Structure formats: structure tokens, C-alpha cells
Amino acid sequence: MKSSRRTFLITSIGVASTLALSRQAFAADAAKVTEADPTAQALGYKEDATKVDKAKYAKYAAGQDCGNCSFYQGKAADPWGACPMFGGKQVSSKGWCSAYNKKA
Structure with a gap:
């Protein structure tokens, strides 16, 4: 269980970071x-x-x-x-x- 929970947390943080960065990139590219x-x-x-x-x-x-x-x-x-x-x-x-x- 510990490795699954750890994997889930690491993956969640990675996804959240990616979404935040892509939102910033989108804002920078706005018309x-x-x-x-x-x-x-x-x-x-x-x-x-x-x-x-x-x-x-x-x-x-x-x-x-x-x-x-x-x-x-x-x-x-x-x-x-x-x-x-x-x-x-x-x-x-x-x-x-x-x-x-x-x-x-």
C-alpha cells in the first residue's frame, strides 16, 4: 500500500504542476x-x-x-x-x- 500511495501522491503533484504551467503558458499566449x-x-x-x-x-x-x-x-x-x-x-x-x- 505504501508504494501505491507514494506513487499516487507523486503522480498527483506532477499532474497539478503540469496543469499550472500549461495554464500560465496559455495566459502568456492569449491574444x-x-x-x-x-x-x-x-x-x-x-x-x-x-x-x-x-x-x-x-x-x-x-x-x-x-x-x-x-x-x-x-x-x-x-x-x-x-x-x-x-x-x-x-x-x-x-x-x-x-x-x-x-x-x-
């Missing part, structure tokens, strides 16, 4: 939002926040970008991260859209 995407156009998404049309989006203020938005799901140092506003597609951490909400 990136383009400015031509219909949702991106509707939300005024720009891959580079410094190029936001300030006349059209008066809510925009310098220093606002996806990397410091509460919706951004990447790490602070990640150049791209998932965003629920775009169905989990990746946005540039330097980007901006009208759904911007400052992280607490």
Missing part, C-alpha cells in the same frame, strides 16, 4: 487586443496611453495606463496582461481605455 478590435474602438483603447485623444476622452489624465488600472490582471512589471473588459485578451501595460479605474 493581444489591437486598436482595430471593435471593443477596443468602443472603449477608445490605445496601446500607448500618451496617444489618447484628450479632447475626445476628457477623463484621461497623464499617468493613467492599464498597468495601474484595477482591471489589469498582469503583474506590475509585465508588458502585457489580461483584461476582463476585452474578454481576457491581453492589453499593453502602457495602454489606456475609457474603462480605466485606478487601482486601490
